[in-house]
Amino acid sequence: MNLTQPTGSHVTPPDARESGPLRRLLRALYAHPRRALVGLFLFVAVAGAFGGPVAGALETEGGFAPPDADSVRAVERIEAATGLEPSPGVVLLVETPPGTGDDAVDAAAGTLAGVEGIARADAAGTALDGSSALVIGTLEASANEEETAQAAVDAFAEDDGVEVGGGAVASLQLGQQIEQDLGRAELLAFPVLVLLSLLVFGGRAAVLPLVVGITTVLGTFLALTGINELYGISVFALNLIIGLGLGLAIDYTLFLLTRYREELDRQGATFGAVVTTMRTAGRTVVFSAATVAVALATLVVFPMGFLRSMGVSGAVVAVVAAAAALVVSPIVFGLWGAKLARRRRNDAAEGRWYRISHAVMRRPGAIAAVTAAIMLVLAAPALRSEWTPVDGTIVPPGQSARVVTDAIDSDYDSTGTTPVTVAIAAGDGADGDVAGFASEASSLPGVTAPAEAVELGDGTWQVDLEVDGDPAGADARSVVAEVRELAEDSGTDALVGGPAADFIDQQDAIADSLPLAVGLLVLLTMLVLWLMTGSVVLPVKAVVMNALTVGVSLGAITWIYQDGRFADLLGYTPNGGVEPANFLIAAALVFALSTDYGVFLLGRIKEAREEGQPEREAVAVGLGRTGSVVTAAALLLAVAIGAFSTSEISFIQQIGIATAIGVLVDAFVVRSLLVPALMGLLGKWNWWAPMWLRRVHDRVGVSESA
Incomplete structure (x- = not known):
């Protein structure tokens, strides 16, 4: 086998490449840019009119547990038997100054009971110092939680002596907080992005992004409007x-734009320059979008609605972004043409990255080893990460739901609710068996009080077990495991x-889903x-390098959030761990974007190699042509996504910070040091593939050369 021969180096005849509907569409966009802009404006107007309102229609609750899980089915069983939600959705914190007696509590309970969707309102305990009391509102199972929560908040809007909290109110306020965070992030990021775009793109070209x-x-909003009708998308x-x-x-x-400017220097402001740009950089954009989309789409393997929403949304964004870039760019090229040319050549930057690449490849083994070792050290904190559930601390301080949660934790012995609920299905005459099960469950370690089985009707019984500590803490989780084991051993149908x-x-x-997703x-x-390069070595190497980058980003959020660092600066409440869904989303997103930048660099290296450049020279040329562009793109993307570190919701912060760190590490460390070092070390073996696979690639793969 001749390893020096480039794989996938076949060249499609020009007529075949340039004929067909895609070329006709490209010519139409280029030749009639003003008409195309009118069509684009109409599309954006329609998308805004029909897709813009989707933000208010997205799911604001749930999504963190599988829909067929025992815990979800337990709730459904109780709701079916009673027509009520099993746990209070609204909790009132009522001030009870000395001398007011129960009047304030009774008045608050009466007002809450009159809210549509509230089935009943009950007093549920008094603070240790007597300064406040709780009223809990149970929702009808058929009630719209968001509307009921909003009605409850509105009912006490003028009452300074009552704070409104509970799970339904927390979900409502999280949704509202997300909209506020989006507005703030855009306000902070947009001016920075505009300024950086002016510096990076230059002049009128800054309009393009x-x-x-x-x-x-x-x-994307328009696409999700249709998807949301079939599958509820999370507001997050x-x-x-x-x-x-x-x-x-x-x-x-x-x-x-960078490639088009190169072609302007070679071909001038001609249609040929646009064709070459779209055939090379445009094709690479398609590959990039495919890698981002498939990486994020793997999140749909997990059965949780929150993760599936992120996976679907991320995949749609990648596809729409590529389509928009491939349509809008030819329009702008046709409209302004030579006016988009570089004011000054970027030879200095290209030369700098070219020299860096050759310097790295002079000692590839040492540089690869040191770089990988440093990245492994930075990734090490991820190995000690502790997963923690979404709890009341996710709601920003100052929101009424958070005020109620904090007051309950500090001022009350018990919330009046139970962290472990058991829903038992039993036939007629099973009273004794159910009572016996409740007695055995009450005697389990961690259960603090005897529990009785309450018949709900339709052969359904409910047992509420009081457990000390956090409702989702270690003690409660231990009780859940023991109750499930008890039910299995006794043959009881208990959820x-x-x-x-x-x-x-x-x-x-x-x-269960992680092995398949990975x-x-x-x-x-x-x-x-492989479709892009024809090599089996480069894809394996890319996966390994991406894993290192993911490890660094996850190590960073573990070091910050699990260890409670910068809590005052970032405005979050440490809870000793990281929410697991954040871990998965951040990992998928960083992996996707790392591959994204790798695709651009490999595309130019492969092109230089197909032009006949020696192995190391092709690597240096590829890095020289893309180095400054990749770093600029990484900075802009880090600003766009990193702006969400300003969110007041901690797990949104975590995703933003992890992604920004991952993107910057990938651009400034992996693409600058690790990629040229490993490619220099392996030489022509970078492009190795079995002969039979090379023949397959010659038929189905593509060439990146112009």
Whole structure:
């Protein structure tokens, strides 16, 4: 086998490459840019009109436990028997100054009971110092939680002596907080992005990422409007849509513009320059979008609605961003042409990256070893990460739901609710068996008080077990496991619900789905990279380097959030761990974007190699042509996504910070040092593939050469 011969180096005849509907569409966009802009404006207007309202229609509750989990089925069983939710959805914290007696509590309970969707309101305990009391509102099972929570908040809006909290109110206020955070993030990031775009793109070209970004975000909203009708999307996906949409829009347009400027120098402001740009950089954008989409789409393997929402939204954003860039860029090229040329050549920057690459490849083994070792050290904190459930501390301080949660934790012995709920299905005459099960469950370690079985009707019984500590803490989780084991041993049809059961079911679902998700992520990423390069070595190497980058980003959020660092600066409440869904989303997102930048660099290296450059020279030329562009794109994307570190919701912060760190490490460390070191070390073996696989690639792969 001649390893010096480039794989996939076949060249499609020009007529075949340039004929067909895609070329006709490209010519139409280029030749009639003003008409195309009118069509684009109409699309954006329609997308804004029909897709813009989707933000208010997204799911604001749940999504962190599998829909078929025992904990979810326990709730459904109780709701079916009673027509009521099993745990209070609204909790009032009522001030009880000396001399007021029960009047304030009775008045608050009466007002809450009159709220539509509230089935009943009951007093539920007094603070240790007597300064306040709790009133709990149970929702009808058929009630709209968001509307009921909003009605409860409105009912006490003028009453300074009552704070409104509870699970339904927390979900409502989280949704409202996300909208506020989005507005603040855009306000902070947008001026910075505009300034950086002016510096990086130069002059009127800075309009290009702005137009593509708006088209991407609104186009994604339009697509999700239809998807949301079939499958409920979580409101938390909004942050990902806007941050990733703007970031990818900047990346794709920057690479297209950079290549077009190169072709302007070679071919002038001709249609041929546009064709070459779209055939090379445009094709690479397609590969990039494919890698990002498949990486994020692997999140749909997990059964939790929150993760599936992020996976679907991320995949749609990647596809829409690529489509928008590939449509808008030819329009702008046709409209302004030579006016987009570089004011000054970027030879200095290209030369700098070219020299860095050759310097690295002079000692590739040492530099690869040192770089990998440092990245492993930075990734080490991720190995000691502790997963913690979503709890009341996720609600920002100052929100009424958080005020109620904090007051209950500090001022009350018990909330009046139970962290572990057991729903038992039993036939007629099973009173004794159910009572015996309740007695055995009450004697389990961690249960603090005897529990009775309450008949709900339709052969359903409910047992509420009081457990000390956090509702989803270690004691409660231990009780859940023991109750489930007791039910299995006794043959009792018992389903266990509550926060601890939700968290256990979430962890079990992640553990069951993780091998398949990781396998698909690696397999699909390697498939796309093989189609692009024809090599089996480069995809494997890319996966390994991406894993290192992911480890560094996850290590950073473990070091910050689990260890409680910068809590005052970032405005979060440490809870001793990291929410597991954040871990998975951050990992998938960083992996996707690392592959994204790798695709651009490999595309230019492969092109230089197909032009006949020696191995190391091709690497240096590829890095010289992309180094400054990749670093600029990484900075812009880090600003776009990192802006969400300003969110007052801690797990949105975590995703933003992890992604920003991962993108910057990948651009400044991996692409600058590790990639040229490893490619220099392996030489022609970078492009190795079995002969039969090379023949397959010659038929189905593509060439990146112009």
